[in-house]
Amino acid sequence: MTKRAGVYARVSTHDQHIETQLYQLRDLAVKRGYEVVVEYADRGISGAKARRPGLDALMADARHHKFDVVFVAAFDRIAHSTRHFLQVLDELESLGIEFSSAREAIDTSGPMGRMFLVLAGAFSEMERSLLVDRIKLGMKRAKLEGQRLGRAPIDLDRESLVRDRLNGMSLTDVAKKYQVSRSSVVRLVREAKGQDAGVGQYSPIQVAEVA
16 A cells, blocks of 8 residues: 655745755655645745744644655754754654655665664753753852842832942942842943933943943
């Protein structure tokens, strides 16, 4: 029994010819003994966008089992993000739908393709773990430097903070004194400079020194 195939093509700009991909995928499907029953295309849409009309339609039809395999020209036609790419593959696999990429010569129906999915999933998990570790290290470093995480407290004496900064106190010392981040100090001083009443309380020389 001939298996049903869905093909997906995407180009980032409207001046690119999406038919080139479609011709290639139709030919590839026929050579492998599949019947192309539906085609999906996204024109002028970046692969960085997770939501795309063509891809959304493909996944919706996959959930209704309208085809048995998906053919694409290359991995990056599905997504630029590794995480998004693996999310798509994970869902297709859970639905019992195979995935085949022409450029990378990956076919999840075979043992090498299934091994690729396992390795890709492992690398994705490692990538997430490294990201979490970097965030934790950044937060720890910020605390050691006396930075306050999150927005400035509501009861903060903003006028005194701005005055101390404009009177020459260093950015780090102001941040430690008022228990806020250095970026919060910069933001509060900028806000004060942007208010006519606030600017009028300080000399032009002091204001220029903070800029």
